[in-house]
Amino acid sequence: MEKLITLLEKExxxxxxxxxxxxxxxFVVVSNRPDLCQYQCNGAMAAAKEYHKAPFQIAxxxxxxxxxxxxxxxxxxxxxxxxxxxxxxxxxxxxVTQMKSLPxxxxxxxxxxxxxxxxxxxxxxxxxxxxxxxxxxxxGESIKRIGKFMGHHVIGDVHLGDWGLQxxxxxxxxxxxxxELVYFDESYEGEYPEEAPFTISELEEIYPCANAxxxxxxxxxxxxxxxxxxxxxxxxGYKALWNHILNVSVADLKRNYDNLNVSFELxxxxxxxxxxxxxxxxxxxxNGYAHISEGALVVDVKEDTxxxxxxxxxxxxxxxxxxxxxxxxATIVERVxxxxxxxxxxxxxxxxxxxxxxxxxxxxxxxxxxDHVKLTFLGFGTMNGKDxxxxxxxxxxxxxxxxxxxxxxxxxxxxxxxxxxxPEEEAREISSKVGMAAIKYGDLSxxxxxxxxxxxxxxxxxxxxxxxxILYTIVRIKSILAKYASVYGDSEKLAENVxxxxxxxxxxxxxxxxxxxxDTIQTVYEENAPHRLCQYIYELSNAFNKFYHETxxxxxxxxxxxxxxVALSIFTKQVxxxxxxxxxxxxxxxx
Numbered sequence: 001m002e003k004l005i006t007l008l009e010k011e012x013x014x015x016x017x018x019x020x021x022x023x024x025x026x027f028v029v030v031s032n033r034p035d036l037c038q039y040q041c042n043g044a045m046a047a048a049k050e051y052h053k054a055p056f057q058i059a060x061x062x063x064x065x066x067x068x069x070x071x072x073x074x075x076x077x078x079x080x081x082x083x084x085x086x087x088x089x090x091x092x093x094x095x096v097t098q099m100k101s102l103p104x105x106x107x108x109x110x111x112x113x114x115x116x117x118x119x120x121x122x123x124x125x126x127x128x129x130x131x132x133x134x135x136x137x138x139x140g141e142s143i144k145r146i147g148k149f150m151g152h153h154v155i156g157d158v159h160l161g162d163w164g165l166q167x168x169x170x171x172x173x174x175x176x177x178x179x180e181l182v183y184f185d186e187s188y189e190g191e192y193p194e195e196a197p198f199t200i201s202e203l204e205e206i207y208p209c210a211n212a213x214x215x216x217x218x219x220x221x222x223x224x225x226x227x228x229x230x231x232x233x234x235x236x237g238y239k240a241l242w243n244h245i246l247n248v249s250v251a252d253l254k255r256n257y258d259n260l261n262v263s264f265e266l267x268x269x270x271x272x273x274x275x276x277x278x279x280x281x282x283x284x285x286x287n288g289y290a291h292i293s294e295g296a297l298v299v300d301v302k303e304d305t306x307x308x309x310x311x312x313x314x315x316x317x318x319x320x321x322x323x324x325x326x327x328x329x330a331t332i333v334e335r336v337x338x339x340x341x342x343x344x345x346x347x348x349x350x351x352x353x354x355x356x357x358x359x360x361x362x363x364x365x366x367x368x369x370x371d372h373v374k375l376t377f378l379g380f381g382t383m384n385g386k387d388x389x390x391x392x393x394x395x396x397x398x399x400x401x402x403x404x405x406x407x408x409x410x411x412x413x414x415x416x417x418x419x420x421x422x423p424e425e426e427a428r429e430i431s432s433k434v435g436m437a438a439i440k441y442g443d444l445s446x447x448x449x450x451x452x453x454x455x456x457x458x459x460x461x462x463x464x465x466x467x468x469x470i471l472y473t474i475v476r477i478k479s480i481l482a483k484y485a486s487v488y489g490d491s492e493k494l495a496e497n498v499x500x501x502x503x504x505x506x507x508x509x510x511x512x513x514x515x516x517x518x519d520t521i522q523t524v525y526e527e528n529a530p531h532r533l534c535q536y537i538y539e540l541s542n543a544f545n546k547f548y549h550e551t552x553x554x555x556x557x558x559x560x561x562x563x564x565x566v567a568l569s570i571f572t573k574q575v576x577x578x579x580x581x582x583x584x585x586x587x588x589x590x591x
Contacts, residue, residue: 001106003518004095005030005039008071008085012041015065021047021058028085030516037074037084038512044081055081089501092511097499099514100571105578107518109151114342116154117335118144121257121264122348124161125249126170126207129256129401131391131454132349135380138440138584139448140347141262142530143378145582150525155339156264158253162246163270163327166207168228171241172220173210174198175227183237192237196244200252203245232274256402261436261584273330277322280333280368281315289366290315301361310354313362325359332363336373343374345528350379350449378528381451383443391454409435411460412468416591430588434468435460437585441467444583445534462591465538470580473541474587476548477573484554484566495574497567500560506547510572513543517575521582530583537579544572 005028013026025043032040044059051058059081066075066083074086099106120140123133140156147154174197175184181197182188198206214221231238250267257263281297284290290299295318302310313325335341346356356377363369385391392398413431416422422430442459446452462468481491502508513536520536523529553569556562580587 001098001102001108001518003108003522004515005519008039011066011069011071012043012062012083012085015062015069016043016047018065019058019061021051021062026062031084034509034512036078037076037086039085039087041083041085042081044083048081059083089508092508092515093499093501096511096514096568096571099517100499100567100574101496104149105517105575107149107521114152115339116147116152116343116345117339117341118147118154118156118345118347119159120144120156120347121158121262122161123158123253124166125253125269126166126203126245127249128204129253130398131383131401131404132398133401134260134404134439135383135443135448136347136349137257137260137262138443139378139380139530141260141584142440142444142533142582143345143347143528145584146521146525146530146533149521149582155266155341157266157268158257158264159331160246160250160253160267160269162242163232163274165224165228166211167231167242167245168224168226169210169214170203170206170245171227171231171238172224173206173213174241176220177206183241185237186235188237192240196248197241198244198248200248203248259402259405261586268331268334270327270331273327273334276330276333276337277326280330281326284315284366287366294318299362299366301358301365303361310357310361313358324355325362328359329363329368332359332368336369341373343376344369345376345378347378347380350381353377353379376528378448380448381446383454384451386453386455388453405435405439408438408456408460411435411456412438415460415462420591430591433586433588434471434591437467437471437580437587439467440583440585441470441534444530445538447529447531465534467585468591470537470541470576471585471587472591473544474573474576474580475589475591477544477569477576478587478589480548480553480569481566481573487554491566491570494563494566495570497563499568499571500564503561504550506543506550507568510540510543510547510568513540514571514575533579533583537576540572540576540579544569 009026009028012028013023016026017023025047026041027043028039028041030039031037044055044062047053047058048055056077056079059077062083063075063077066072069075071087071091072085073088074084076084078084118140120136120143121133122136123129144154144156174181178197182190183192183197210220210224214224227238231242246269281290284299285297290297292298293312296314297316298312298314300312302312314323315326315329316322332344335344348356360375360377363375364371369375383391409428409431412435413427416427416430416434438459442454443452445465458464459466460468462472484491499511502511516536520533524533551565553562553565556565577587
């Protein structure tokens with residue numbers, strides 16, 4: 001289905017051609033003065049420079065070829081040369097009626113679907129998820145869902161950190177605590193136990209303890225480095241412990257991500273890329289991409305057009321050890337081999353900007369990826385407390401993600417119970433859904449690259465630009481439909497009904513907001529901008545609530561009008577529910 005604004009643009013471009021002007025000047029935008037018109041063309045101002053005529057004259061010449069267009073109720077020229085357009089009510093209602101009958105409300109899916117890998121999450125095993133993991137998870141999940149909705153093959157990869165000194169520290173600490181474990185007996189040749197010698201709680205305590213101890217005891221750190229080396233060389237007992245660490249950690253991570261309504265198609269790990277490193281390094285050497293600099297193997301990635309210093313991308317340290325650069329480049333090699341992606345997007349803290357600039361340039365220069373593969377760094381800002389500093393617990397520590405979710409749920413629960421007398425189980429279920437919307441919308445409504453203040457009181461408010469307000473609007477529509485059903489019977493049968501031309505300003509505004517759905521989704525996808533989707537559903541919610549307050553829906557006496565209002569309400573609910581799903585949210589049945 002062609003977007004309505006595209007249909008209008010065709011008419012205006014054709015009018016420019018008929019008036020002997022280039023059609024490129026016939027671009028149409030949504031008016032920023034809805035009190036004057038619905039759509040606008042400002043092309044006459046740009047055309048004036050090329051044709052050496054007054055914009056007003058050009059616009060009036062174009063107007064003569066638009067005056068009899070069947071789409072418009074009114075078209076007029078306003079100084080200095082704006083072409084203002086208002087649609088016929090029937091055109092608007094017919095378009096929305098057609099939208100609601102089509103899959104994805106008439107959204108044109110990608111004509112050439114791409115394979116896109118989104119790298120988000122990035123937690124380390126043996127550590128609990130904390131608030132620092134929040135933004136990557138929910139931004140990445142939303143970007144993935146939107147890409148899939150557009151018709152692309154999108155693969156989300158958690159990309160676990162499981163390879164490095166942290167593994168050696170855990171193994172060494174375990175050896176100190178439980179030296180009798182069979183994993184430390186190098187002469188042991190039997191099968192290792194299936195059950196891990198630790199719980200997730202014990203594992204999460206072991207790493208910080210070992211890390212702190214290693215900073216005060218050099219011999220312990222040396223032992224941990226040696227254990228890391230032996231693990232990476234394939235020592236059986238250490239590999240078995242490593243597998244236990246992975247299994248226990250991943251089970252807990254999946255539980256926590258499930259609570260966030262975040263999922264991954266791939267649970268790949270840093271270690272998965274290790275097998276690709278030797279051939280990759282050899283390839284870079286043989287083809288002259290890499291050279292030795294101060295003992296290290298590096299690839300120069302600076303360009304003549306650089307305005308800032310871009311250091312070389314280091315592949316191997318002087319002692320032959322690999323780095324994050326090495327692993328990330330090898331991961332690109334692995335992804336190309338397994339999935340042949342057209343694009344790879346990394347959702348990572350924006351402070352990693354320079355690092356990813358180096359990695360991307362290196363991947364392109366060394367031809368690890370073809371020129372057509374788009375590598376995108378989607379850097380996000382910091383989630384701060386009210387003091388403007390990174391969000392912490394009251395005692396200054398990093399807050400665990402499950403504790404943050406629990407705090408939000410409790411805050412919502414208190415508000416729910418203050419307004420309604422509900423069974424405990426239902427109240428908790430409502431609080432969980434509303435709390436998740438509060439967290440996600442509070443984050444996603446900000447441009448990803450910007451820092452923002454995490455304010456529990458504001459985010460959990462049922463009024464204003466918040467997740468709970470969006471859900472409340474959906475629940476309000478559900479309530480309207482239930483009321484209609486109690487009086488007239490099943491309301492869902494009206495979903496296919498024709499929407500009549502609007503008979504008041506609030507209905508017209510609601511229809512115009514619904515028409516924006518396709519263009520909004522397209523823009524959100526192209527710009528990796530979930531905050532634009534948040535803004536859209538906020539404006540759509542406002543438009544519906546205004547329509548609700550100014551219109552008798554269920555009590556309308558005219559049957560045809562009443563059913564049209566209900567059909568419009570159903571469609572608004574469907575659009576809102578589709579949008580919140582793209583943001584990883586879900587609405588309860590009541591609030």
